Amino acid sequence: MAGSACRWLLALGLLGCLSAEAAAPVWAIRGAHNTLYLAGSIHLLPEADAALPPALARAYADSACLVMEIDLGKLAPAEALDTLMQHGGLPDTTSLREIAGAPRYARTSAAAAALGLPAASLDHEAPWMVALQLTELEYARLGFDPEQGVEQQLLRRALADHKSTAGLESLADEMGVFEALTPATQLRFLDMVLDDLDDTGDETRAVLAAWRRGDAARLAALLTAEYRSFPALYDALVMDRNRSWLPQIEQLLKGEENCLVVVGALHLVGKGGLLELLRRDGHPPVQLE
16 A cells, blocks of 8 residues: 555645646536536645646636535634544543554654654544644645645635635544544554655655646546555545535535535545536536636
């Protein structure tokens, strides 16, 4: 599984980067009285390279509402921190060192130290939370900033333009997906990240090359191959959430106003992706040029 974790975290939308030259994957789906735009997003951008791709900017301009995985416009920082602590912490009676075992804990401590994070600060965090923190810190080291990311840019525009915002799930819902993973799955997830950290830059370039072209087939090939050997994680993070989101997206197609729905690119492509599910239900997406 080495070399896969940052690639799919990038496209899942939990973490990632983007090029200003990208022709972002954006699809239009016609409702009875409106158009729903479905865009594949990556959440972190370098400040010097943060312009939104034209197709995404056009979809935003033609939409009255912005729908994200989580409604960031209504997520207070204190609430977010409290949710993370509730879902990502370990019971007081245990520790990461105890759960992970000595060899894995030593690797985790070394990776954290290299990223400027004291290992002791991770001792009471669940393995999945540690995995996400390490990956996010690596992207930060490479110069990517969530404040420059697609959702944050669109959110600032929506607030300034007095457009409505909404979310497909809550932060507690998202964190609950990770929390529900079995201990063995969480540790395997952490192992993936530890194996992958040194290859983050190369993995990013491979995904972005396909993302710039809006090449859904190539994205699917890059992003889903490793999941075949780790179906528990793929099902929990992608397919189950897609099935949960689908009725909400289809309800938006019954409205009167155009909407832009922005989710991590991995949610769009491959088996069980939103594009496939929408086609199955008679809502064929048409990719924007």
